[in-house]
Amino acid sequence: MMKPTTEILLAGFGGHGMLLSGRLLAQAAMEMGSQVSWLPAYGPEMRGGTANVAVCIARDQVGSPYVECPHILVAMNAPSFDKFAPKVKPDGLIVYNEGLVPNPKQRADCTALCVNAQEVAIAAGNIRAANLVMLGVLVGATELVSDDAVIAAIESEFAAKARFIPVNVAAYRAGVAHGKDGRCAQSA
Amino acid sequence: MNKVFSYADALIRKPFHYCPGCTHGTIHRLIAEVIDELGIRERVVGISPVGCAVFILDYLRCDMFQASHGRAPAVATGAKRCRPDLVVFTYQGDGDLAAIGTSEIVHAANRGERITVFFVNNAVYGMTGGQMAPTSVPGQRTTTTPHGRNTETDGYPVNMSEMLAALHTPAYIARVSMHAPKEIIAARHVVKKAFEHQLAGRCFSFVEFLSTCPTNWGMTPVESLRWLEKEMLPYFPLGEIKVPPADDTGGRMP
């Protein structure tokens, strides 16, 4: 059952597109009737430094939009994993990119899913869509939002650059497939 | 009987408070006469500065702002951008325009604000009691340059007109002087041209008046006019410094 508020932290390097992944997630949840908030940790690290975004999804009002201990962490790289994985709530979910997190320090009390986001993205047509792969794994594993809502959000986001829609949708769907079968689960 | 003198309609009939020999009053009158001649009194919004001439807002019969020291060009920008149909002018002294307000005047000029700026340069801070102005001439004794302006430590007078003329955008920049009747008549033509450029929608017109301050200069009115002529003119050459190219019809704004 969904908690009153689900707190999700998506983290990576600036330029990885984790802020975008978070926005697509929030947009999809909003379209499905949830209350949402999207709060980036903005700063001089907009390009190249660590960038993370907190997304809250609630049935009623979102309380604090600021997330210190998330229910779900999506970590694109090792610094993000190292920084935030210890803060994930017990029984939480950690989705990480095994291509950039070579030595994950696993949490005994959390579920972990991993995917090589860059490889999957290349297979889908563009390495830059790795962030959509990560989003797909998250949604596939949790079913927080529907695929249709996410794809609608992607189409709306890329409306001005429509040629990028197919590759992003493909990467997202590939991620969902990974998430659904939980093949990479390394739950302790 | 021939009428040889009349008050400008745009001038409120009350005695000026300015010291005898100060040319602010004459400059006010030139502006008022040109406003009348162009028939724009009911479209004019003027902006008075901080300084002796703050009281221009009590002398002109048109809508007037009082602005903070140096910021008149910013106030004018706000007014003109929001109401392009108004004829907007600022009236500023040398401390106001050439020291504390250099940023505002340079950027208003550079953005090509469709305003007219009247800059009264008397080479001294009048209101605060005769301190050095950015336009004080080398060797000029003021209360803060008791031994005369030292170019080693205080630099040379700021030539605002030439500085602004170096920018691409401004349409019209001229310097006039108030030291002789002939020059005052010439100044009146320049004031008129400056307003006409604004009315034609051209960017930024600017008139610098060389003026006197007998009280703070410690000179009689006649002496102060001679001093202006002898000491200021060498640093502040008169004339039209920038004029629009012949094919510039302006007119981007009504």
Added chain:
Amino acid sequence: MKGNEAIAEAAIRAGCLHFFGYPITPQSEIPEYLSRRLPELGGCYVQSESEVATSHMIYGAAGVGTKVMTSSSSPGISLMAEGISYLAGAELPVVIVNIMRAGPGLGGILPAQSDYAQTTRGMAHGDFRLIALAPASVQEAVDLTILAFDLAEKYRTPVILAGDGVIGQMMEPVVLPEATVGPPLKADDWALTGCVGRKPRKVSSMFLDPDELNAHNFKLKARFAEIARNETRFEAYACDEPLDLLVTSFGISARICRSAVDAARSEGLKVGLFRPITISPFPMDALREIIGRSQRVLDVEMNTGQMLHDVEMAAQGRCPIDFFGRCGGLIPSAEGILEQIRASLAQLPKGGVP
């Protein structure tokens, strides 16, 4: 929408088509958004040379009877102090958005509530107070932006919208009012519009005669008292019953406190939350009434304790007040506040309400 963009769009919906500003993090989305939208709508966007100039551009714009707004962040607001004083003295309606960041000095660009004291105590030289509104969500930022224009016009005063980096950067769903552009400013009887068929007017803050200036300042004071009577706004959350602990907080930190208060109440603790929406004028009487039936108060802010002084004034020494603050860009977490709530409650004498 992102908070900054929502504020910008709300201003348009309120009828503001003229914006003067200067970029500064974390509010730059406001000028960016308006530089795109306003020319389309026949208004204007001007990027000024400095916040000093900005504050005088809006003086000129409001003086000719235009609905106008500017936005900045803490250091930029300090630069606007000069113009804000002139605006207050000349009684001009403008809206000034401050998306606060961490200070003093250059400080940092992360969110903070560092300018509460500056905002609520007049903001600049002279003798005046301004209305200041503190939103706790993007939706409220929209609603209060529109309210700010109404109040500015009604009382002929600058109004401050005091947000912070979280409000500005956060994205939340919002409901915007009708897409119709609001009515122009009602300024027929004072604005400088060209003296066609009427006596010339002045827009000025100059009163050289001491008696006149004395009268002017007391007129402004009386108006602020009227604003305090009519326009004070606050949210009292779970404050109906006698409380063991009342949490006071404003803006985004109050939003976080609400989560902590919910958690505390789910544990059966008698905790409520008081949030001023108008941080100026401060809802002193309402807070005093609730403090009157509270055992203890915990004030939470993203600074070192600025609203705390207003809370102390409201309490008049009737009950102990604890303070929990984070600053420098740190945001107190709901978990951290909950811990503070428990710590405050532990200070109460055993046996609860006497």
Added chain:
Amino acid sequence: MEIARASNGTKRMNLPLPSTAQPPFWRPVHSLIIVVGNYGSGKTEVAVNLALQLAGQGLRVRLADLDVVNLYFRSREAQACLEAHQVEVVVPQGPMRYADAPVILPQVRGMIADPQVDCAIFDVGGNDVGATVLSSLHDVLAGTPAHVLQVINARRPFTSTVDECLQMMDSIEKSGRVRVTELVSNTHLLDDTDVSHVAEGVRLTAAVAQARALPLAFVTVPAALSTCADVLALPHPVMPLTRRLPTPWAPATPGGQ
């Protein structure tokens, strides 16, 4: 009516009466009196008290506030008191009265040779800076005989020695294009003044006067001290002085309004 001439500089006044009814002590020989001195020397109090004294002698007195340097403690603040004693005051009216602007009214030039006036007093601003305004009136002042009184307060910085007083005199004369003709001893410590301060001031002023061969016109003495035996023994004319520009925290001076 017994009149003491300032020019002899030695005649002693008989001052047995209460300060509010002092007999006349000094009648100027010229109709123009210009009061100069350094910042805070007490020029304005001297000018105002002198105006009241002369008006009390039945002279038609007009006082012009030429202090364009310092906005505070100008003679215009004693305007009501002066006018109550039939002294005309020439200061800007309306809001301009409070303006921080060097406003020299055209009436100032007009009063210099006005036959309607027995005594025109110029209260000039401090130091050479304040005296500069006289230079702008040089065209009319040059041909007009005048008393130029330099007020000396030995308890002020830059005028506590003979040399400093002479330097002050030189700089005022240079910037104002006038010559000091007489000196006024006005040494005081406001309410804390005692006879020793007066005596100290007289010694200094007399030495300055001697150095330039100028007369000492008069010595001011707080009204309350003016009947002291030591004061009565002074070999100079004495002007009892009542402060007309009281500090805001002082109780209202009797007769001040």
